[in-house]
Amino acid sequence: MLGQTLQEVSAALKQGQITPTELCQKCLSLNKKTKFLNAYSTVSEEVALKQAEELEKRYKKGHSLGDLDGVPIAVRDNFNTPGIEITCASNMLKGYVSPCYIVQKLLDQGAVLMGKTNLDEFAMGSGSTDGVFGPVKKTWSYSKQYREKTKHKAHGENEDSNWLITGGSSGGSVAAIAAFTSSAALGSDIGGSTRNPAAHYGVVGFKPSYGLGSHHVVLSMLAGHDPKDSTTIQDPVKPFTLPSLTDVNKLCIGIPKEYLTAELSSEVQSLWSKAANFFESEGAKIIEVSLPHPSYSIVCYHVLCTSEVASNMARFDGLEYGHRCDINVSTEAMYAATRREGFNDAVRGRIFSGNFFLLKENYKNYFIKAQKVRQLIANDFVNVFNSGVDVLLIPTTLSEAVPYLEFIKEDNRTRSAQDDIFTQTVNMAGLPAVSIPMALSNQGLPVGLQFIGYAFRDQQLLTIAKWFEK
Known part of the structure; x- marks a missing residue:
């Protein structure tokens, strides 16, 4: 049961192959065995078991199970959850319990909350290494052949010099899924924080269109207006399922030439080409496209993001x-x-950076100018999609995951700028994007590729990604 898709888990629960309590206990048991991964900041064992038991009581009284009834989920520790503290992996919020809305929507659908997952403090980082609970570790290790060749040891809980980063900042949520302690997990993605660790861990990481949901995942349950979030769309959203795509003959897939950067590893570049060639061999049209302004995106993002941080953190x-x-x-x-x-x-x-950019004498030259550059970046994508392109295909990260000690040689700001190069422009444009596992590298580590869609065409994007994954 552990390791099956969310749909398979839901079907097994509905068919009585396993009870919500039995599944909850299995996840909790495995979580204890994989505690060294440091995926969770808080394990809500009592809450989860109580939720599972209540579901079973309702089921015995004749209530049928819904799609999420009994399904174990994990929630990143920057989401408010009922009765459980939210810390954002920071000393600033330890012990604070807040009301919630978006997580409550999942709980109302019967999801069982396994706990809060670890992250970089206030989601500011790209490695899940900078929170007060310590770094999240990775279940993957170098392949046996590569370890023998390079004299690496398999990473483990006592081998800090060899274990690999998860990527970030939603590393705990991804680790929780990869370790089979939950069937789905919420992350957040401001510059790539969901897609980046998903690529490093070999799982699917999805960022929906900006405003479609209250900045969250498990889309069919969460999409729609949140009265406590003014950025969400006002129009009603109908839940959708993904149709089976039989062929890709009518698809046009764009390959942005600007993303062929010198920093991209040759192996990831080769796998990117392999994916494009695969689509072409199956009948899709592959064209080179141009996005003229991504080179300005990281700097633009730094100004806008830190300005919002300074304002919100007040x-x-x-x-x-x-x-x-x-x-x-x-x-x-x-x-x-x-x-x-x-x-x-x-x-x-x-x-500090944000306060500098928001000073009266700096506001126009930094914040306002960055907003104009952000619009140019968004327009680049609009022009490409209006030319007939259905989705864009690019790498998710520059390379596979790197060892922890190599990663922490750079400061947080530099690491984030390097690691978000392929993910961050999507956030600037408010577009949906999903990272899909592509292959294992020569080192035996996962490599992810990213599909980018037009705003609010999330269903089309996920349908194509599902076809590629299968």
């Missing part, structure tokens, strides 16, 4: 909730000490 002042220092000399001193103790260097660095 609420963490130690007064109403979250961490508060013991200094009582003055209000200003309390603010400063609270934020210094509560935030790590990566978060503070982004706050």
